[in-house]
Amino acid sequence: MAHSPLTSSQPDDGQTIVCLYCSQSQEISRKAMTITCRHCNKSLRVEDVTIKQYEARRAIDTVGIITVEKKGNVVADKLQCGGMVVRGKVKGTIISRGPVMVGPEAEIKGDVTAPALAVGAGAILEGNYRVNKPA
Numbered sequence: 001m002a003h004s005p006l007t008s009s010q011p012d013d014g015q016t017i018v019c020l021y022c023s024q025s026q027e028i029s030r031k032a033m034t035i036t037c038r039h040c041n042k043s044l045r046v047e048d049v050t051i052k053q054y055e056a057r058r059a060i061d062t063v064g065i066i067t068v069e070k071k072g073n074v075v076a077d078k079l080q081c082g083g084m085v086v087r088g089k090v091k092g093t094i095i096s097r098g099p100v101m102v103g104p105e106a107e108i109k110g111d112v113t114a115p116a117l118a119v120g121a122g123a124i125l126e127g128n129y130r131v132n133k134p135a
Contacts, residue, residue, distance in 0.1 A: 017063045018097055019044060020080045049081075051088070065098070070105065084114075 018025045022040035033047045048064035051072040060066060060076050065083040068074055072088035079090070083098030086106040094100065096114040104120030113130045 017044070017046065017082070020061055020063060020097070063097075068106075070103075 013030055014027045015030050016025050016027055017035075019037045019040060019042070021042045022037060024037070024039040026038050028035050028046065033045070035044050035046060036042070037044055045062040046064055047062065048067065049060060049062050050067045050069065051074050052069045053071060054073045054075075056075045058076065059078045059080070060074070061078075061080045063082045065085065066079060066081045067085045068088040068090055070087045074088075074090045074092065076090075076092040079092055079094045079096075081094075081096050081098070084094060084096050084100045085103075086101065086108060087103040089107045089109075091109045093110050094108070094112045094114070096112070098114070099116035099118065100112060100114040102108060102117070102119045102123045102125070104122040106120070107124040109126045111128045111130075113132075115132065117129060117131050119125065
């Protein structure tokens with residue numbers, strides 16, 4: 001049997017990401033965990049970050065999704081991410097390129113900038129919230 005001309009010989013192994021620093025998009029491998037931006041030469045973390053306990057950091061930067069579990073508690077100056085799910089506590093400025101989902105028992109103290117924000121009834125929010133398309 002002959003192969004169909006519609007069948008691609010390349011596997012669907014790529015994904016498009018947007019740099020957190022220069023806002024330029026680029027194609028990368030789905031298996032990549034960190035890359036260097038082709039446009040601004042800054043290092044980018046691509047993997048998702050899950051926080052299950054107390055963590056204090058200067059900054060958390062990832063193109064992936066940051067998940068703060070129910071027992072998770074993050075204190076950081078700045079959290080830059082591709083999306084965020086908060087079930088625990090976060091203290092710091094959140095800048096997200098994707099939606100921020102806030103669970104009903106979550107607590108956020110700090111400013112949030114995101115294209116979409118979903119908040120469960122009972123969540124505690126303190127700070128300024130800006131919901132718009134990323135620049």
